[in-house]
Amino acid sequence: MGSFTLNPSSGNVTVPTSREVTLSWTPALGAGAYDVQVFPTGTPSGEECSAANTFCAIQTTSTSFTFTAPVNVTNYSWRVRGVNTTCSPEALGEWVDGNFTLVGELSGNIYFDDLSTATLNLATGQCELSGELVGQEPGNGAVIQALWSGGGVQNGTITGSTFSVPSVPNLANISLTLVPDTSQYRCTCPAGCTLSGLSVPSIGNNFFIARSSQAWWQTQNGLIYAGTTTGNAMVSFVPETAGTNAYLSLRNSASAASSSGVAITGGGDIDSTLEITTKYSRLRQDTAQSHVIGSPYQGARENYQYFYVLYSMGSSPSVDFTGSQPSSSPVNRRAYYGTGNVIIDSNWHVASGESLVIFVNGNLTIDANIAVENGGFLAFIVSGDITFSNAIGESSPSATTPTVAGVFIGNRVIVQGGRSAGDLKFVGEGTFVGWSGVQLERAYADPAQNDDPTELFRFRPDFVQNVPPRMTRPLYSWQEVN
Secondary structure (H helix, E strand, C coil): CCCCCCECCCCCCEEECCCEEEEEECCCCCEEEEEEEEHHHHCCCCCCCCCCCCCCEECCCCCCEEEEECCCCEEEEEEEEEECCCCCCEEEEECEEEEEEEEEEEEEEEEEEECCCEECCCCCCCCECCCCCECCCCCCEEEEEEEEECCCCEEEECCCCCEEEEEEECCCCEEEEEECCCCCCCECCCHHHHHEEEECEECCCCCEEEEEECCCCCECCCCCCECCCCCCCCCCECHHHHHCCCCCEEEECCCCCCCCCCECCCCCCEEECHHHCCCCCECCCCCCCCCEEECCCCCCCHHHHHHHHHHHCCCCCCCCCCHHHHHHHCCCCCCCCECEEECCCCEEECCCCEEEEEEECCCCEEEECECCCCCCCCEECCCCCCEEEECCCCCCCCCCCCEEEEEECCCCEEEEEEEECCCCEEEEEEEEEEEECEECCCCCCCCHHHHCCEEECCCHHCCCCCCCHHHCCCCCCCCCCC
16 A cells, blocks of 8 residues: 555644544555554554543544544644555554644733623633623733643733733643733732633633722821711722822821821722722721711701701892802802802912802812912802812922812712823812712823822811801701691
8 A cells, every 4th residue: 555644743732612623644555545554652562542531433434533632631642544446355454653732822902891700600611701701902011921730831822901821731730920011000800910820711701900000199187978878888909109198098197196087988999009909008097997988978968058058048149150259248148049050260369367158059170279268268158169280280289389278068079080191189278068979080191200199188177177156057947846
């Protein structure tokens, strides 16, 4: 019988996800059938068709042979001989020998998870995130690597948000590790950015990463309250790079013990770090009683309507505020009144001894700086939203100069972000109350600046001392009961 060629005669054979591997050979002149033997390299002579993980065919008329590749066997030998079935007895040709190594691919995707909400599904061993998944490149210099027992290592390639590690030996219990560019990103899932217990081949492996640092906010010398009863009520991811004295709430000064504020929620959770296992570790510079969860507000809703009644503004007050700093007494001699969408677009300066209370029946946008000297008082009480424009603030992330000062009470408080050149630092002094929420949108253009907060809120005790007596009067509701 004529000679023929095996395919492969040597080298790697890739195991597909079906694990069905096909070997082939060229036809042999004079052969009407073929005997095929596939066996792990090193199988004792005579056991090529009886030992474990062996596969044989006798007098197959095909010129190919398919078998299901077992796990954890990498090196195979195989041989084929032609059979002249027209002879009597049948004539057997010489064996033609080959060998090959079973390999496979590990591949998958990298997704963005800036809120660190991806979780590991213990049943599948894969990380999952509800909603639409957004692919994310892991940065320059990122590495994807497969490791297996015995010290085997195989590097792969990352293309955009996908990766592939080809030609990994046909083994089980392989670990797959992603090392993102740590100056830009960190892993959120799986822990340590390593998937374990994989078998070759394995596709659809998911890694989730987030920015190594994010914009965050900070307070000083005052209580923080968020009334949300479920989910995350208060989130400010203080980065590790910010240093050991970076907290959600700072002391009034280095020597003022126990002056940092306590974080309180109506039942929702608090998160002060990017790592969920340490989420309470950056709450308060003073370690005692760092937070209270499950304390819903039971008092009066001291909003626009509350103070409107308290100040006896009446059914149709005169409009004496349009955005400029008042220079004369209010028409009703109690408080100023504006209506519609009011914009403050020129700087204010409230002197010591000066007291201004301003009602706005609408929305208020603040597009200029507001300073209040010690001994002065300023309050804005707004039925709609109070928005601080992204045009105001400090260019230096380490700045502490106040952007605005006063007591700000509205439906929502919005510190606007989205400035095209990166946001400015916002420093607010006083009290900021958004009954439907506080929305902080600022982020620096350069993530390296995230060692400093993008928003800093400082409590002003002197505002409590200087608050007008009318604002402190209790409201009574008289009702006939019999």
